[in-house]
Amino acid sequence: xxxxxxxxxxxxxxxxxxxxxxxxxxxxxxxxxxxxxxxxxxxxxxxxxxxxxxxxxxxxxxxxxxxxxxxxxxxxxxxxxxxxxxxxxxxxxxxxxxxxxxxxxxxxxxxxxxxxxxxxxxxxxxxxxxxxxxxxxxxxxxxxxxxxxxxxxxxxxxxxxxxxxxxxxxxxxxxxxxxxxxxxxxxxxxxxxxxxxxxxxxxxxxxxxxxxxxxxxxxx
Amino acid sequence: xxxxxxxxxxxxxxxxxxxxxxxxxxxxxxxxxxxxxxxxxxxxxxxxxxxxxxxxxxxxxxxxxxxxxxxxxxxxxxxxxxxxxxxxxxxxxxxxxxxxxxxxxxxxxxxxxxxxxxxxxxxxxxxxxxxxxxxxxxxxxxxxxxxxxxxxxxxxxxxxxxxxxxxxxxxxxxxxxxxxxxxxxxxxxxxxxxxxxxxxxxxxxxxxxxxxxxxxxxxx
DNA sequence: TTTGCTAGTTACAGGGATGTAAGTAGCGCT
DNA sequence: AGCGCTACTTACATCCCTGTAACTAGCAAA
Numbered sequence: 001x002x003x004x005x006x007x008x009x010x011x012x013x014x015x016x017x018x019x020x021x022x023x024x025x026x027x028x029x030x031x032x033x034x035x036x037x038x039x040x041x042x043x044x045x046x047x048x049x050x051x052x053x054x055x056x057x058x059x060x061x062x063x064x065x066x067x068x069x070x071x072x073x074x075x076x077x078x079x080x081x082x083x084x085x086x087x088x089x090x091x092x093x094x095x096x097x098x099x100x101x102x103x104x105x106x107x108x109x110x111x112x113x114x115x116x117x118x119x120x121x122x123x124x125x126x127x128x129x130x131x132x133x134x135x136x137x138x139x140x141x142x143x144x145x146x147x148x149x150x151x152x153x154x155x156x157x158x159x160x161x162x163x164x165x166x167x168x169x170x171x172x173x174x175x176x177x178x179x180x181x182x183x184x185x186x187x188x189x190x191x192x193x194x195x196x197x198x199x200x201x202x203x204x205x206x207x208x209x210x211x212x213x214x215x216x217x218x219x220x
Numbered sequence: 221x222x223x224x225x226x227x228x229x230x231x232x233x234x235x236x237x238x239x240x241x242x243x244x245x246x247x248x249x250x251x252x253x254x255x256x257x258x259x260x261x262x263x264x265x266x267x268x269x270x271x272x273x274x275x276x277x278x279x280x281x282x283x284x285x286x287x288x289x290x291x292x293x294x295x296x297x298x299x300x301x302x303x304x305x306x307x308x309x310x311x312x313x314x315x316x317x318x319x320x321x322x323x324x325x326x327x328x329x330x331x332x333x334x335x336x337x338x339x340x341x342x343x344x345x346x347x348x349x350x351x352x353x354x355x356x357x358x359x360x361x362x363x364x365x366x367x368x369x370x371x372x373x374x375x376x377x378x379x380x381x382x383x384x385x386x387x388x389x390x391x392x393x394x395x396x397x398x399x400x401x402x403x404x405x406x407x408x409x410x411x412x413x414x415x416x417x418x419x420x421x422x423x424x425x426x427x428x429x430x431x432x433x434x435x436x437x438x439x440x
Numbered sequence: 441t442t443t444g445c446t447a448g449t450t451a452c453a454g455g456g457a458t459g460t461a462a463g464t465a466g467c468g469c470t
Numbered sequence: 471a472g473c474g475c476t477a478c479t480t481a482c483a484t485c486c487c488t489g490t491a492a493c494t495a496g497c498a499a500a
Contacts, residue, residue, distance in 0.1 A: 019464085019478060020466090020478090021466045021467070021476090021477055022477075024476085024477075043349070045265035045266070048457070059478070059480080060459095061480090062478055070458065070459090124403060125348060127407060128345060137415075138411065140408060140412040168412055168414075169427045171412075172412060173397055175400065176396050176404075177400075179400050179403070180396025180397075183344060183347055184347050184395075187347060191356065191359050192388055192392060203389075211393075239448060241446090241448070241497070242447075244447075268487070268488090278449090281490085282449080285446090
C-alpha cells in the first residue's frame with residue numbers, strides 16, 4: 001500500500017440483491033456520514049466514490065445521483081463537518097455560560113470537542129489542503145470574550161484588569177495546544193521519552209490546565 | 221479544480237529537444253527537491269510522477285529509472301525531509317549550546333526552523349497521513365534537557381528547583397504553539413478577529429515568548 | 441574515433457477513478 | 471390493482487496515473 005493514499009480494492013458486495021430505497025434525505029445523510037469519516041481519517045484526497053458507496057451499501061452512481069459530482073460531494077462534506085463543529089462549539093459555549101463553569105472548564109470542554117470528536121484532524125486536513133474558510137469569522141473572539149468576562153469577574157479588587165488581547169492570545173495558545181495534542185501528541189510524546197507512559201497525556205492536560213488557571217485566574 | 225487534490229494539466233514541455241544528462245546523484249537530488257516541495261505544499265497524495273517530472277524537466281519514466289517506483293520515491297522523500305529537519309534542529313541546538321542563548325532564544329530558533337522552512341507542514345502531513353515515525357526518538361527530551369540546564373543555572377538562590385517534567389511540558393507546549401501557528405495560524409487569526417492586522421503574528425510571538433520567559437526564568 | 445555504459449526518451453499497457461446512459465424496482469397515490 | 475416518480479443498478483466511456491519495453495544519446499575511457 002502506498003504511503004500517500006489508501007487504496008482499497010473495490011470488492012463486490014456479496015449475495016443480498018435486495019435493493020433498499022431510502023428517502024433522498026436519508027441517503028444524503030448516510031453518504032455524508034461515511035464521507036466525513038473518511039475525511040477525518042485519511043483526508044480529502046482519499047474521498048473516493050466507490051469506497052463511500054461500499055461503506056453505505058450502494059453503487060457509486062447512486063452518490064452521483066444525489067450529489068452531482070465528487071466535487072459537489074466534497075463541498076457538502078466540508079460544509080457538514082464545519083456545521084457539526086460549530087454546533088458542538090456553540091453547545092459547549094452556551095452550556096458554559098448557563099452553568100458557572102470556570103475559564104479552564106470551558107477550555108477543557110473545547111478540548112474534548114476538538115480532540116475526541118476528530119474535529120481537530122478535519123480542521124488540520126482542510127487547512128493543509130488549502131480550503132480557506134475552515135474557521136468561521138469571529139468564533140474565537142466570542143470564546144475569548146466569554147472567558148475574558150469571567151476573568152474580569154473573578155478579579156481581585158484593586159488590581160488592574162488584564163488586557164483583552166492577553167485573554168485572546170491565551171485562548172489561541174490553548175487552541176494550538178489542543179490541536180497539537182490531537183495531531184502530533186503521540187509522536188511528540190515518543191520524542192519526549194514519554195512514549196511508554198500511559199497517563200502522560202492526562203498529566204500534560206492537567207499541567208496545561210494549571211498553567212492556564214494561573215494565567216487567567218491568578219491567586220489574589 | 222478539486223478541493224481534495226490538485227490536478228495540473230500535463231502540458232508538454234515546449235521546444236527544447238536537447239536532452240540534458242545529469243549524474244545519477246544530481247538527478248536524484250533534483251527529483252527529491254521537487255518532490256519535497258510538493259510534499260510540503262500539497263501532501264503525499266499529490267506526489268505524482270508526471271508533475272515532478274515536469275518540475276525537474278524530464279519525462280516521468282526517468283524518475284522510475286532512478287527510484288524504481290512511486291512508493292520508493294515517496295519513502296526517499298520522507299527520509300530526505302526528516303533528515304533535513306533533524307540536521308537543522310541539530311544545528312540550532314549545538315549553536316544554542318555553544319553560544320549563551322537563553323531558553324527562549326532556543327525556542328525561537330526552533331520556531332524559525334519549523335515554521336519558515338515548512339517543516340511544520342511536512343510533519344503535520346506525515347502524521348495525518350499515518351506515516352508513524354515522523355519524529356525521531358528522544359529529540360524533544362534532549363531539547364528539554366538543554367533548556368532545563370539553563371533554567372537551573374539561572375535559578376535564584378534559595379528557591380526550590382523546578383521539576384524536569386515542568387520544563388519538558390513547557391517545551392511540548394511551545395512546540396504545539398509553533399506547529400499551530402504554522403498550520404492554522406492564519407485561519408485562527410481570522411476567527412479571532414485579527415485577520416486584517418498585519419503584525420498580529422509578531423505580537424502573538426512576542427506574547428508567547430514573554431509567557432515562556434515568565435515560566436522558565438521567573439524574576440527573583 | 442569508436443565503444444560501452446547508462447541517463448534519458450517515446451510509445452504503450454493496465455488499473456482505477458469519475459462520470460454517463462439506459463433500464464429496474466421500491467413505494468406512495470389514485 | 472396499476473400508475474408514476476425517482477432512488478438505485480448495471481454497463482460503458484473516458485481520463486489520469488503508474489509502470490514496462492524498446493530505443494536514443496550524452497559522456498568517459500580505450
